[in-house]
Amino acid sequence: MTIRAGLLALLxxxxxxxxxxxxxxxxxxxxxWSLNVGQVYTTLxxxxxxxxxxxxxxxxxxxxxxxxxxxxxxxxxxxxxxPVAEDAPPRDELLIKILLAxxxxxxxxxxxxDLERQALHExxxxxxxxxxxxxxxxxxTADLLLDALIARIESSLRWLDVVEERLVKARKSRTGxxxx
Amino acid sequence: MTIRAGLLALLxxxxxxxxxxxxxxxxxxxxxWSLNVGQVYTTLxxxxxxxxxxxxxxxxxxxxxxxxxxxxxxxxxxxxxxPVAEDAPPRDELLIKILLAxxxxxxxxxxxxDLERQALHExxxxxxxxxxxxxxxxxxTADLLLDALIARIESSLRWLDVVEERLVKARKSRTGxxxx
DNA sequence: CGACACATGTAACACGTTACATGATTTG
DNA sequence: CAAATCATGTAACGTGTTACATGTGTCG
Numbered sequence: 001m002t003i004r005a006g007l008l009a010l011l012x013x014x015x016x017x018x019x020x021x022x023x024x025x026x027x028x029x030x031x032x033w034s035l036n037v038g039q040v041y042t043t044l045x046x047x048x049x050x051x052x053x054x055x056x057x058x059x060x061x062x063x064x065x066x067x068x069x070x071x072x073x074x075x076x077x078x079x080x081x082x083p084v085a086e087d088a089p090p091r092d093e094l095l096i097k098i099l100l101a102x103x104x105x106x107x108x109x110x111x112x113x114d115l116e117r118q119a120l121h122e123x124x125x126x127x128x129x130x131x132x133x134x135x136x137x138x139x140x141t142a143d144l145l146l147d148a149l150i151a152r153i154e155s156s157l158r159w160l161d162v163v164e165e166r167l168v169k170a171r172k173s174r175t176g177x178x179x180x
Numbered sequence: 181m182t183i184r185a186g187l188l189a190l191l192x193x194x195x196x197x198x199x200x201x202x203x204x205x206x207x208x209x210x211x212x213w214s215l216n217v218g219q220v221y222t223t224l225x226x227x228x229x230x231x232x233x234x235x236x237x238x239x240x241x242x243x244x245x246x247x248x249x250x251x252x253x254x255x256x257x258x259x260x261x262x263p264v265a266e267d268a269p270p271r272d273e274l275l276i277k278i279l280l281a282x283x284x285x286x287x288x289x290x291x292x293x294d295l296e297r298q299a300l301h302e303x304x305x306x307x308x309x310x311x312x313x314x315x316x317x318x319x320x321t322a323d324l325l326l327d328a329l330i331a332r333i334e335s336s337l338r339w340l341d342v343v344e345e346r347l348v349k350a351r352k353s354r355t356g357x358x359x360x
Numbered sequence: 361c362g363a364c365a366c367a368t369g370t371a372a373c374a375c376g377t378t379a380c381a382t383g384a385t386t387t388g
Numbered sequence: 389c390a391a392a393t394c395a396t397g398t399a400a401c402g403t404g405t406t407a408c409a410t411g412t413g414t415c416g
Contacts, residue, residue: 001273001402001403002271002273002276002403002404003271003403003404004402004403005277005280006276006280009280009281009283009284009287010280012284012285012286012287013284013285017367017368018367018368018369019366019367019368020367023366028279028280028283029276029279032268032269033268033271033276034268036404036405036406037366037367037368037369038368038369038370038405038406038407038408039403039404039405039406040368041368041369041370042369042370042403042404042405043403043404045369046402046403061367062367063366063367063368064367064368076284079277080277080281080284080287080292081295083295083296083298083299083300084273084274084277084296084299085274085296085299085300085302085303085333088212088213088214089212089303089329089332090270090273091182091183091213091376092328093181093182093264093270094264094265095325095328095329096182096186096209096213097185097259097260097264099208099209099321099324099325100185100186100189100190100208101189101260102320102321103189103208103321104189104192104193104256104260105192105193106192107189107192107260112260115261115263116263116264116265118263119263119264119265120263120265122265123265123269140282140346140350141279141282141283144279144339144342144343144346145275145279147339147342148272148275148336148339149269149275151335151338151339152269152332152335153265154335155331155332155334155335156328158331159324159327159328159331162324162327163324166320166324170320181374181375182375182376183375183376184374184375197395197396198395198396198397199394199395199396200395203394216376216377216378217394217395217396217397218377218378218379218380218396218397218398219375219376219377219378220396221396221397221398222375222376222377222397222398223375223376225397226374226375241395242384242395243394243395243396244395244396271404
């Protein structure tokens, strides 16, 4: 739904062609969620099939321009009008993984936590570096996006600490009992 | 990948049947990511096709038991050994939506933010209520999961505040200029 | 000239999701 | 007895993803 709605959003201002949509989406998400071009075309096909867009005339350079229809406009309006956080949160691989790690025999949850922590730190470093690079570009969007990503990672890191603490505590009390 | 790996993880301790896997997964994720039973069976089919599990004999009650194979064990080990946060973060609908809302003509980003904020607050209330209910159950996992979800929502809410602030600031400076 | 960005598409597949069908067993 | 839970499955579909094929234009 994300990409589909994203393309509709990009088409509201004016008709655009596939490759252009890819570039704009990439820019608007600061390159964080770069699209595979092929996917833009397949998604456009589906949008056309569903009557959300129509492929009008080509532009001066022979590029096929897609126009938003009223159906598409409606779908987009609905997307903006309905909150994302409706029911269940999206399945989060990190959370599920850690929870299962604590319950799976033969898997040391503390090791998994450490691994994920390192990867998150690396990710955060990358984001911070990118934010520094962008600083001064005046690109508000990119800045906001990076803020969100960094904040989310920090939240994950704090959570990993909490989980680790509880595991260590549980482990200590267990060895304490068995060592008596 | 999440469900697939999840089923493998649940099968490490002993052979299990489909319905059992569904219940255990639901429990392990505190009902937050409840599985559709049908999906368990289709995923098991795919796992069998890929040689990760084999359907052995049925148990005393005639339920089909799936055993983990060495291939499955390997795949699971790889899953645990590779960090989730590898490259790009998962496409986040909320972030993309807000970013696009600020750039889409005819859409009031402040309204969208407000809507999402309300939904997030509602979600958080639900999680907190559930955490209170569970308190005393001694279910460590559920508690940890709810902690993570609440923390994530708080992080999203803070971010929405930041975005709103910047938008209001930008809007003010614009009207200030035009009103002169 | 060679590499790279631009530009459009197709084929195949993985994963997830929903809805439907069917029947046994348990329990209020 | 009726309803709910247990239990297994199938069919159809939507989205996303990758890899591949193909061609034009541009720039060093």
